[in-house]
Amino acid sequence: MTSLDKRVFAHFDWGLAIFTLVIPLFGLVVLFSAGYDAEGAVNLFGFFKVNFPSAACLKQAVYLLVGIVVMGLGMAIPTQTFYRYSFFLYGAALLLLCAVAGFGVVVNGSRRWLDLGGFNLQPSEFMKLGLIVTMARVLSKRPPRDGVSYRFSELVIPGFFIAVPMVLIAKQPDLGTALSLGIVGVGQILFVGVRRKTLLAIVLAVLALAYPAWEMLHDYQQRRILVLLDPESDPKGSGYHITQSKIAVGSGELFGKGYRQGTQTQLEFLPEHTTDFVFSVLAEEWGFVGCLLLLGLFFGLFVSMLRIASRTRDTFSCLLAFGFTVQIFAHVVINIGMVIGLMPVVGIPLPLVSYGGSSMLSILFGLGIVQGVSMRKLQYRPS
């Protein structure tokens, strides 16, 4: 391991660090309300009994602390190491995905988890990391032959790297994660550049394949997409999530109903209000103003991440930073789009805010890697 050069701290990105911490702290405040239960005695991971009225908030705080450690780990690992072990990471994640397909735990009708003796592992989180790293390596190793943009033949191998885990994850079924995985990979390719003609051909091909793909979707997935078009058609069934979420968001109006005053949330009309629909809680209790605040924080985070990407001195680091940016960005847009009725309900958490350890650790690890890229940007000068 490269010794920690003192210069690396000179390039520590304070902007990224601040947004990385402020967003989950804001999230904890929202979660305190969303998970509020006056009689809540939290049994913390089976070890301590704590009297705290919001289990989700307390556990998330613990995840955040652990996540900060994991983020430090991401910072400490040299970018070079990721380059070196990228295929290993990708291969390991792929193996885990296969293991899930074989003997994963079924939760809510989908097979996403591996039970590792009291500890559940979600291999698709590993695959996000594996794919970003691998795509960065593949694309930086094989830049477009004309030096400007890829042609179709050059995209076959990267496309293969994206497609295999996507299919495995979509089969679980976890449409949201598969989709975000695709967006990240494709985003990295587009960042480098694709010929217009090729792009057009691919888009047309995707559209042509849309119908058979639609046929392959599960009934409930089809229904969710249909319900998006007309949520009121089934207010008690598939449309319930979207309808209740829109009521929660809309009823927040400009300034919200007040902290812990959201009736949709507190009376549990809103489903999944600590996890996927946590944004609705924010919208209901903090109103439009609160929503803009969070969108602003995320925008700040993206600006910091893109600045780091743009200041790198090598393609791999750049694509690595950009890949994580796209990952978080895709999650934010899909999640918020979902809760305000712009996208189908696909079960994607809101990064850094939704309650959940896996997501928190994985996102913070990624942010640690991006911080690491920033810190080491001068280390790899062209020889």
Added chain:
Amino acid sequence: MASFERPSLNVNSRAWIALGICAICLFVLALRLWHLQIINGHVFRDRSENNRLRMVYVPPPRGLILDRNGEVLVRNRPSFNIDFVTEDSPDPEQTVRALAEITGQPADPLIEKLTRQGKRRMYEPKLMLRDVSRDLVAKIAAQRYRLPGVIISVVPARDYIHGDLAAHAIGYIREISGEQLKNPLYAGYRMGDVIGQYGIEAKYERYLQGERGSQAVIVNAAGNKIGEAYSHLALPGSDVMLTLDRRLQEVADRALVGRRGAVVAMDPTTGDILAMAAAPRFAPSIFTSEVSKEAWADLVDGKENKLTNRVTQGVYPPGSVFKIFVAAAALSEGVVTPQERFFCPGYSMFGTRKFRCHKHSGHGSVDLYEAIVQSCDVYFYMVGQRLGVDRIYQYAHDLFEFGEPTELGIGDESSGLIPSTAWKAKYFRNPEDKKWYPGETLPVSIGQGAITTTPLQIVRGLSAVVNGGRVVKPRIVRKVVASDGRVLEETPAAPDMVRKLDLDPQILDKLKRSMVGVVEDKRGTGHRAGLPEIHGISVGGKTGTAQVASRESGNKSEDHAWFAGYAPADNPKIVVAALVENGGHGGVEAAPIAQDVFAAYFGIPDPPPESKATLKKKPALVVEVTRD
């Protein structure tokens, strides 16, 4: 390491493009949020309130119904209803089947109730069974685990303290029907509301109903009540005080037990109905719980017609009671003097047709007084011919209001019919039938033929004779008092007069003296209506035995028995009409009923039949059963 070389791509511009796309996406999200929260925010705010609040309606206690002295006739008692919140049951039909099994009810009608929607909010309880017994409540409570969503609610129900007392006047209440809900008259009512359907309950529905209270209950998504947002108390209905006298009503009701007929008593000066009894009766309480098909069929079917208020809806030929009004016409028109005598040989010839007097041996020579007292038919055949049918019509209809409803206002009223040449010309098609034949006037003169009246019309007409010629409008409600004591409606002390008859007081006096003779004269047909002499209250009246056209004309008991009378004779306070369908002789069947009512009115202990005034006077009287 080639890959760590300075990238050949223009990273900066790409980052800017990426930032632009990022900004656009976030802007689209913000735009959508603006649309949801600012533009449509109030809509969603309403919907979130709707989600959170469940309106629970609290039925108001219905107003009381009191008699004229303030004695309670109908009040409320707590009752148990079985309601069902379908949203709380995973399988509503299965739950209803279980409920049917536990209660021993057929399941199908209950399941049918499930499908009747009407205006209904989500989670609003649906009424399944009304007024169930405590035993059943206990059974249902014990099996609650089988009945998710089934609720036992306590609501006020009608308590008929006196059973079926004055059932036709009071009426009944029942759940509002689908047609009624669509009727703008019932705007504001909801499915499951119980409303007056008949009698006073229906007529004064808006007063008696009161105002429904409501509670906005805060519920969570599971539908459990977790608090109360606000509530409006139910406003009890207003009390309706009737003109009926409970004691008198009881006597009238009792007199008709086992008979079909009507008894009505009225204050001749004010028009206050003191008693209104019709038989057979129904028990209003059967409408409190579910009415079975059999019970309903029994109420509306066949000859019984239990729901018919025979006082206002029953039409009968008045028979000899009508002679009073014919006599009034004849004297006023001067076609006969009180002293003029006719000879009754027991029949009267009209052309080749023989019209019989009820006393086949004949009354001999009779003047007006004797003709009324003995109810001589021949006398009135003669007088009727002198008057002609149209003059009879003019007096009976135009002056005494026969053939016109009394507008008492409780339920539909029959108008009855007084025939005339104009009526016949209008209502018959065949030119032959349109003509009035003079021979047809004869039966009309004795209250037979096409003529029909209601018992209430008889009372109204007789009141006009005995109160000095004032035709008053009968009334049954004294006042309406709101729950806070405000008097909402009060009938004035002065009667609502239809008209003042311009009749010679001497003529009225002559008629009254004749009517007293009917009861008190030794030859009178109505002596059974008289009160014991020692009380000093003399009674006047007129009997009637109306022939009913029947295939079995040989059967004497087909005749309707009538008695219409008043007391005290010198200053009438009460006018009574009693009718017994197919009862036979008015003097035998109807007069004792009137006597009972008079006795009750004047507080005279029920005299045994033998102690009756006229009988005391003439213990050896041969009770000649005559058809008067």
